[in-house]
Amino acid sequence: MGGTLILTLIVLWACIPVYFGSLAHQRSYPDRLPVWFIDMDGSDIGNAMRTAVQANINTNTEAKLGWIIKDASNFPTVTDVSNQIIDERAWAALVVSRNATSKLISARENGDASYDPSTAMVFLYNQARNELATNSFIVPFSQALISSAAANFAASYASHYLASQSGNATAMAALIAAPQTLTAPISYSMNNLRPYSAAVASALTVVGSIYTIIFAFLITISGYGIRQAIEPYLKIKDLLLLRVLAPPIFYLPISFAYCMVSLCFKVPLMRGASFPTELHPAPPSCFSSVFIRYDRAGGFFIFWLYNFMGMAALGFSTEAMITLITAKYMSYFLIPLVRHACLATPSMSNTTEYLMSVQIICNVAVASLPITLEPWFYKYGYGFPVYNMAQATRTIIFNTKSHLGLNAGILIAWIALSCLTIPLFSFIMRRGDMLAAAREATSIAQKHNNYTDCNSIDGISPAQETLDISKNNNANANPEVTPLDEKDPGHDYDPPVLQYQSHEIFDVEHQP
Incomplete structure (x- = not known):
């Protein structure tokens, strides 16, 4: 129990801080999330909002985003900006509508009661890219900035207008007809280009990866x-074929059942077929490569394929490492894993310990938040299986920018790496067993030789002398009893034969 406690404490201190560290500093890096400001108005409203954004850029607080002022000439329409956000060039964009100031002035002068202040600006964002970053940083920080700037503009605009038109009865009459042109002259509308509308999807993009690892672990x-019962009788070639070909046979039905459970809870695997809509414009041909559309059947089988590849990438890694650490220490795998931790430490070496710890904890640590909100250390996540599984799932369900080719390539690379390490580790361990068997046989043979080759007085060996004394004592004590052991005392004792029972491994036998 003492050893178990020490090993558990080592695992805890080595692995849990890595996961906690991925969440601890997220509020220190929201300025790494690029958000565009585009002024298509070029007049009073646009200038006021530009001033507010620039002031936010210059401020020295952590509660700000990475605002970037873009040239409106690069974006002829709002749809062009929307396509850039969907293409993940930025996390969001605030667009001041074209002719926003002139529309406000016209509504104020004509007393247009139908004037809608929210048409002055539109805020575009992509929630499905990462709902946690969007809900925690993008939307609240942007809303605070826009609302504050709009309130300041309204106060300044109202005081200036009332001071200049205080004696103008016509202007006052128009103002009474359209009071919103003075009290709340500008506002904004929110356009969520890719809504994270299926809450059950969080079970697939974050927590589901943990269950995938558990199933592969089983x-x-x-x-x-x-294998422990039959491995000594297998050739090394047959053993490797068994280890590489057998697991995928089980991964296929398990990953299929996992996807079927998702269908039972109405995961929208045909989400990509729901475009275009009024709020989600159809992409132009120049962006056709980043917009993928599936029907329900196509979405399901692609979803199954990526879950199978993810399970194989994670499962083969455990298949490789159990060769080194054995099942004795794999019990440390499940509990830390369910708690978003990592695989336990083996007893073989510190290298193996960190290989196993990094494999699991590093996968989970980068699965929930954008890597840009984590310290630089976590950039490795771009090349790890769970991050790519989650990214592919978002593409299939929410029609976010497609990285499916890159995701598949990384998962296949992990499978290939494990398929190389499984034979390597198997050869290493079998070679170790061979050497251990040879050492044990040599030790027994050496003990036997030391015993039988001892020089004795008058050429009589110690074994023969002891046996003669025993016979004489027995004869004197009871002459009628014949000693049971009539074996030639000079006959050498044969030690047991040790064999490593494999056609690929040599037999270690006693040599007289």
Whole structure:
């Protein structure tokens, strides 16, 4: 129990801080999230908002986004800006509408009661890219800035207008007809280009990856137990074929069942087919490569394919590492994993310990928040399986920018890496077993030689002398009893034969 406690404490202190560290500094880096400001108005409203954005850029607070002022000439329409946000060039964009100031002046002078202040600006964002970053930083920080700037503009605008038109009865009459042109002259509308509208999707993009690892782990443990009974009788080639070909046979039905459960809870796997809509414009041909549309059947099978590749990438890694650490220490795998931690430390070496710890904890640590909100250390996540599984899932469900080719390439690379390490580790461990068997046989043979080759007085060995004394004592004590052991005392004792039972490994036998 003492050793278990020490090992558990080592795992805790080595692994849990890595996961906690991925969440601890998220409020220190929201300025890494680029948000565009585009002034298509070029007049009073646009200038007022530009001043507010520039002041926010210059401020020295952590509660700000990475605002970037863009040239409106690069974006002929709001739809062009929307396509850029969907293409993940920025996390969001605040667009001051074209002719916003002239429309406000016209409504004020004519007393247009139908004037809608929210048409002055539009805020575009992509929630499905990462709902946590959007809901925690993008939307609240932007709303605070826009609302404050709009309130300041309204106060300044009202005081200036009343001072200049205080004696103008016509202007006052128009103002009474359209009071919103003075009290709240500008506002904004929110346009969520890719809504995170399926709450159950969080079970697939974050927590689901943990269950995927657990299911793959169960296959690894079961296969390990079965192999222990037959492995000594298998050639190394047959053993490697068994280890590489058998797990995918189990991953296929498990990943299929996992996807079927998702369908039962109405995960919208045909989300990509719902465009275009009024709020979600159809992309132009120049962006056709980043917009993927699926029907329900196509979305399901692509979803299944990526879950299968993810399970294989994670499962084969445990299959490789159990060769080194054995099932004895794999019990440390499940509890930390369910708590978003990592695989336990093996007893083989510190290198193996960190290989296992990094493999799991690093996958989970980058799964929830954007990597840009984490310290630079976590940039490795771009090349890890769970991050790519989550990104592919968002594309399939919410029609976000497609990285499916990159995601598949990374998952396949992990599978290939594990398929190389499984034979390597198997050869290493079998070679170790061979050397251990040879050392044990040599030790027994050496003990036997030391015993039988000892020089004795008058050429009589110690074994023969002891046996003669025993016979004489027995004869004197009871002459009628014949000693049971009539074996030639000079006959050498044969030690047991040790064999590593494999056609690929040599047999270690006693040599007289």
